[in-house]
Amino acid sequence: MSILEIDGLSFSYEDGTPAIEGISFKVESGEKVAIIGPNGAGKSTLFSLIAGFRTPFTGKVIVNGDALDDGSEDKVRRHLGMLFQDPDDQIFMPTVEEDVAFGPQNLALDDIQGRVMNALRSTGTEALAKRVPHRLSHGMKKRVAIAGVLAMEPAILLLDEPTSGLDPRARSDLIGLLNGMKRTMLMATHDLEAVADLADRVIVINRSIMFDGTLADLAHRKDMLEQAGIELPSLSKLFSRLKDMGYDFRHIPVSLDNATSETARVIDEMGRKRQGR
């Protein structure tokens, strides 16, 4: 059974403007799915709907076996951990460790001490345990917010623009951290380079689903990219141009590892051809 099932989900704002229409997809346990699309495509609204913050909607949302309906929001939220775009929206307590313990304490979960320690350790924030979270850097606040979410051990992580507002170092640290987590993740983002490193699957939405597949497949769909207003990572753009110039790249790499192996293959083939002459 899928850990998240969304079937025919539609939602309109109060003034009647449709925000999302007929969205259906399933996410398997352990899968990392990126939701991408232009501004106003409905990415954040989709997350709000899954978490039960937007009503009324039509369609079905089933999280870890629990269907979302009027009255089941709190139950459904127990399976979800949401990382907000701005960590200040989810940090409330006077010290980092108190903030990390906040969720488990509210939900009366067991072994709060162990949960706090594990969450702090896995986000590299042990040394900040007694610090005042509001005085930390944006990157560190994101880590604290992740620790707060992890301490609740949710079945699914919802990450809303996880890399926004981070400097390159903090961004790459965060990507490394998320990459190391063996958890089901749904991330709404514009950062395709992060998607290349993190996601197994990409869903492009612009009110409704326009594409569902891998980023490598999406990289070949220029029409789709243009229609959805999505810019490929610089690395993919470079290989796309080289391909247009006649170099024999079989696919457009989306990550550094892909690019390295594809480049090595092309160089080898070119060398062999020269030797053959």
Next chain:
Amino acid sequence: MGRLDARAKIIGVVVFVTVAAMLTVTELIFAALALSVIFAAFSQVPARHLLKAYAGALPFILIASVSVFLFAGIDRGIGMWARTSACVIALLVLASATESLQLFAGLRRLGVPKIISTLLMLTYKYIVLMADELVRMKTARKARGFSGGRSLFDLRGLKIIGYTAGMVFVRASDRAEKGYEGLKMRGFNFDLKTWRQTRLAAADLAFIAWFAVVSGALITFQLGAFA
């Protein structure tokens, strides 16, 4: 003082302020003011910060003092200024030397009902959000060359300030809604209670004892004066 438990600071200062507010003997009122100033000097709170905060409270202190002076004479007026100042300085030190959230958490642990401490915490967070949005809005206004609204006759400037003030509330309200969603995502049940249940340390107890002795002495002399 920053390292003391918030509960110790609250107990000590509240006891002192309660006693100082009850004093009527001029010498004792000035003794309380002197003790308050000594407390401020040892608190490690920057003097400039305290003076600035005191200056903010001064108009209210003066209104109370001048009113008493007009109706009851100069001695009572000066007494009112000294008494109010003693209380205000002690409270300013408490507020400056303690993180606001620590202070509210301390109140909760002292048994203040959860609805009050939670409301205080959320109100504080909302004020911080509003202040943040206000600064952003002011910067955005300045960045686009706006410098009006300094005179009551500058109608265009006042109109723009009115619009942007409205926007500050709308944006702060949006962010507050996000904050509420953040709380709900973490199982918030209308109680921002703290997790660690630490005991008061020797330094905390010494702090409370110091205020208890000082306040006890003041009240004893006060009662003695009427015996």
